[in-house]
Amino acid sequence: MTDAKRRIDALIARAVHPTTPEEEARTSALIAVRQARENGLTLVDAAAHAREIASLQNTIESLLATMPEPAEYAPPPPPPTARPRRKGEPFVTLVSKYDGKCKACSERYLSGDEIAWMRERGATHYACREWFYGVAS
Numbered sequence: 001m002t003d004a005k006r007r008i009d010a011l012i013a014r015a016v017h018p019t020t021p022e023e024e025a026r027t028s029a030l031i032a033v034r035q036a037r038e039n040g041l042t043l044v045d046a047a048a049h050a051r052e053i054a055s056l057q058n059t060i061e062s063l064l065a066t067m068p069e070p071a072e073y074a075p076p077p078p079p080p081t082a083r084p085r086r087k088g089e090p091f092v093t094l095v096s097k098y099d100g101k102c103k104a105c106s107e108r109y110l111s112g113d114e115i116a117w118m119r120e121r122g123a124t125h126y127a128c129r130e131w132f133y134g135v136a137s
């Protein structure tokens with residue numbers, strides 16, 4: 001609660017207290033209204049707000065109840081599979097089981113990446129194969 005709101009609450013409490021003298025009650029109420037206006041405070045229907053929040057919570061809970069469990073989401077795509085070897089290609093393409101270093105560009109490839117491999121020359125990124133093996137696509 002802000003200081004302004006705390007002051008206004010205290011003024012209202014004094015204004016409506018049964019033992020506050022009439023004149024002091026009027027003055028307290030007037031100051032409370034002026035301070036509320038100066039601080040941009042307005043009256044709200046707290047009960048209506050509470051009902052609205054409860055309704056939103058119900059909506060959220062019913063939406064959550066109809067959401068599928070994580071296991072029901074689409075399964076992950078299958079891992080890439082090796083492409084069939086094309087006629088004249090000196091290499092095979094496969095999905096690497098290990099991390100390694102590309103013979104063509106010297107950058108790393110990771111387990112699961114598609115690579116081109118030739119027994120005598122080693123492995124390259126799939127994208128580096130044509131340059132390294134001198135084969136046009």
Ligand SMILES: [Zn+2]
Nearest residue numbers: 102105125128
């Ligand atoms: Zn490479």
